[in-house]
Amino acid sequence: MILTTPLLERLARAGEVHVVATPANAAVLANHPAVASVIVYDKRRTDAGLLGLIRVAARLRATGATTAYMAQGSWRTAALARVAGVSSVGFDTSAGRWLYSRRVAYRKDWHHAQRLWALATDPRDASVVPERLRPSLYPGASDQAQVTALLHTAGVGDGEPLIALAPGSVWATKRWPSYDALARDLAGRWPDARIAVLGAAADAPLAAAIRIAVQERGGAPIIDATGQLSLLGSAALLARCVVLATNDSAPLHLASAMNTPTVALFGPTVPAMGFGPLADRHVVLGRDELTCRPCSAHGGEACPLGHWTCMRDVTASDVGAAVATMFDPPREAGPLR
Ligand code: SF4
Structure with a gap:
């Protein structure tokens, strides 16, 4: 959904944009100026089954929308557009492609934000896509308040530099195993900076390991934000x-949406799959020489070769050095925006 926002902004220049989204994705689009309304489709609960689909289709039809851009390619969303009576445009690789009014080539060589943006492109101009797109999010007052409270509790002063670490992932093979060593390295390089750990509640053990590593190095206490913030709160x-x-x-x-300088660690996946960082300043680290990369679309629960070299061999000192490049010159740690 985050990578869809450049497409939403483009469409909003031509008319009202209504987005059909799961409850979790709907929250991400809160306050977004390109979005006229969000139709929540809770396909697992309140809108489950055929009756739920018909109900959501009626809500979509009531917006007066004429075209549906199928960012999410399931047969269910394709059927939703059909039942709502709106034409649909989607990728020629999507599960629901047989129901689309128009199919667009899924360009493997493009960033996914570009692929999505191109859904709204006239087929005769298919090659005209901006070289660089950046997504956008708009944390609201309650998201900002969450962050203010978190930083206040942690005793963080205005302008105090913060370094964010996000050690989690749904997929085990995507979780770089050395964030604790990196935190130790960073605490040594910048004793005055505070480390903030982002993630879901399930990532709390990873934050605990980072806390211990920083304590051992004598660094300032970390800010454990795991499970504390909404997605837009994390963006804030x-x-x-x-x-x-x-x-x-x-x-x-x-981070791409908030233009936060990013050091991205890729193991079983690679940025060329279309999901790399889009912040103006970013560095990607990975073992490019490994012929087994990428080994899956999303990363898996275990390395199929057993050695997991793609992540194990990325060193904390290399990542620390990449982080250091973002301090020169440092992004101004100003007030919340
Ligand atoms: S097969 Fe290669 S790319 Fe995949 S998890 Fe193992 S080391 Fe990483």
């Missing part, structure tokens, strides 16, 4: 950080 916190070091996971895209 990233807006306040000098740099984010992250795996190939959601915080990478949040």
Whole structure:
């Protein structure tokens, strides 16, 4: 959904944009100026089954929309557009492609933000796509308040530099295993900087390991934001950080939206798949010489070859050095925006 926002902004220049989204994705689009309304489609609960689909289709039809851009390519969303009576445009690789009114080539060589943006392109201009797109998010007052409270509790002063680490991922093989060593390295380089750990509640053990490593190095106490913030709250916190070091996971895209300098660690996946960082300043680290990369679309639970070299061999000192490049010159750690 985050990478869809350049497409939403483009469409909003031509007319009202209504977005059909899951409850979690709907929250990401809160306050977005390009979005006239969000139709929540809770396909697992309140809108489950055929009756739920018909209900959501009626809501979509009521907006007066004429075209549906199928960022999410399931047969279910394709059927939704059909039932709503709106034409649909989607990728020629999507599961629901047989139901689309128009199919667009899925360009493997483009960033996914570009692919999505191109859904709204006249087929005769298919090659006209901006070289660089950046997503956008708009944390609201409640998201900002979450961050203010978190930083206040942690005793962080205005302008105090923050370094964000996002050690989690849904997929085990995407989780770089040395964030604790990196935190030790960073605490040695910048004793006055504070490390903020982003992630879901399930990432709390990773934050605990980072806390211990920083304590051992005598660094300032970390800010453990795992499970504490909404997605837009995490975006608001990233807006306040000098740099984010992250795996190939959601915080990478949040940082792109907030233009937070990013050090991205890729193991079983590669940026060429279309999901690399888009912040103006970013560095990608990975073992490019490994012929087994990429080994899956999303990363898996275990390395199929058993050695997991793609992540194990990325060193904390290399990542620390990449983070250091983002301090020169440092992003101004100003007030929340
Ligand atoms: S097969 Fe290669 S790319 Fe995949 S997890 Fe193992 S080391 Fe990483």
